[in-house]
Amino acid sequence: MSDLTRTLPASWYCSSPLYQLERRAVFLKAWYLLGPITRFEEVGEKVGYEVAQVSLVACRMSEAPQDIKVYDESTGREFNSYLTETGLLFSTISDEAPSFDEFFPDLKPLIGTVDFTKLPHRRSIKYEGKFNWKTMVDGYQECLHCQYTHPSFSVFYPPTFYTVFNHKNFSQHVADPKKADDGLFLYFFPNCTLNVYxxxxxxxxxxxxxxPGVTRMEFDYYHMDSGEKFEEYFKFVRQVAMEDYELCEKAQENLEKGIYAEGILNPEKETGVAFYQQRVLGLVCAQHDAETASASSQAYEVNGNTRVVGPRLVDPALS
Structure with a gap:
C-alpha cells in the first residue's frame, strides 16, 4: 500500500497562501491554449483572457492568419506565443515559462492529426463555480465517475476501455485504445482542455x-454548422459540463467541511489524476524549498544580533 500514490491533502484545495505558491510555482511557468485561429477572425478584434490574475489580450493584427499578437492588457508588453502548424494558438503569462517545445516536447505529432483551421467559432461562455481549480481538473483527469454522472456521454464513449496516456505536461484521453482516432480529448497542464468529438x-x-474555493470556467465552442446541428451539439456538451459542475461543487463542499482529507488513487483508473497532482506537488514543493532557502540566506545584523528574513507565508501542509 505504501507504493500507491496518495491524493493531495484537502488543505491544498482550501488555502489562499497555498494558491499563491501554486501561482508562482505552476501558473507563471506554463503555456496556455487560447484557441484555434478561427477564434481570431476579425482584424483588430481583441479577445480577452485572464489566467491566474494576469490579464492578456489576443488580437489579429493583419489579414495574415498567423499574425496574432498576445500581450498584457495593462502594460502592452507582448507575451511569448506559439501558433502550431495545424492552427492552435498557445501563450505564456510571464517570462518564467520555458519554450513551447520544452514544455510540450511530444505534443505536435498528436495535434497534427487535426486541422484546427476549419471549424468556425460559434460561442463562448464563462461563469464561476464554488470549487478549487484542482477539483475540476481532478474530475476531467479520471472517468471512474463517467458511467454514473455522464450517462449520455457514456453511450458514445463507454468507460469500460477508457485509458489516459500521460506525456510531459499533457494527457490524452482515449475512450477505446483500439480506436485512438475516435475523438481527440486532451488535457494541457495545468488548466486547459481540448475536446474534438x-x-x-x-x-x-x-x-x-x-x-481558493471559487473558480471561473471559460468555454469556447466550434462547429461547422451554425443552426440546429450546432444547437444540438451545444446542448449535449453543455449537459456534460453541468454534470461535472455540480459534482465539483459537492466535492469542494466535502473538502472544506473536512469530510475528506486524503486518500489513495486507483493505480489503473486514476493515472491521469496522479500524473497532474504529482506534477503540482513537485513544482510547489520545489518552489517552497527555493523560496525558503533564499529567505534564510538573507541574514542581516541588528544591534549585533543576526536576524533572518522569513519566507513568504505558505500552507501548513508544506511545513
Whole structure:
C-alpha cells in the first residue's frame, strides 16, 4: 500500500497562501491554449483572457492568419506565443515559462492529426463555480465517475476501455485504445482542455481566482454548422459540463467541511489524476524549498544580533 500514490491533502484545495505558491510555482511557468485561429477572425478584434490574475489580450493584427499578437492588457508588453502548424494558438503569462517545445516536447505529432483551421467559432461562455481549480481538473483527469454522472456521454464513449496516456505536461484521453482516432480529448497542464468529438470542438480553461474555493470556467465552442446541428451539439456538451459542475461543487463542499482529507488513487483508473497532482506537488514543493532557502540566506545584523528574513507565508501542509 505504501507504493500507491496518495491524493493531495484537502488543505491544498482550501488555502489562499497555498494558491499563491501554486501561482508562482505552476501558473507563471506554463503555456496556455487560447484557441484555434478561427477564434481570431476579425482584424483588430481583441479577445480577452485572464489566467491566474494576469490579464492578456489576443488580437489579429493583419489579414495574415498567423499574425496574432498576445500581450498584457495593462502594460502592452507582448507575451511569448506559439501558433502550431495545424492552427492552435498557445501563450505564456510571464517570462518564467520555458519554450513551447520544452514544455510540450511530444505534443505536435498528436495535434497534427487535426486541422484546427476549419471549424468556425460559434460561442463562448464563462461563469464561476464554488470549487478549487484542482477539483475540476481532478474530475476531467479520471472517468471512474463517467458511467454514473455522464450517462449520455457514456453511450458514445463507454468507460469500460477508457485509458489516459500521460506525456510531459499533457494527457490524452482515449475512450477505446483500439480506436485512438475516435475523438481527440486532451488535457494541457495545468488548466486547459481540448475536446474534438460529435462533429464539433470545445475547449475550456479552469481559471483560479484569489479565493481558493471559487473558480471561473471559460468555454469556447466550434462547429461547422451554425443552426440546429450546432444547437444540438451545444446542448449535449453543455449537459456534460453541468454534470461535472455540480459534482465539483459537492466535492469542494466535502473538502472544506473536512469530510475528506486524503486518500489513495486507483493505480489503473486514476493515472491521469496522479500524473497532474504529482506534477503540482513537485513544482510547489520545489518552489517552497527555493523560496525558503533564499529567505534564510538573507541574514542581516541588528544591534549585533543576526536576524533572518522569513519566507513568504505558505500552507501548513508544506511545513
Amino acid at each position: 460529435g462533429g464539433g470542438m470545445s475547449s475550456f480553461r479552469v481559471c483560479p481566482t484569489e479565493k
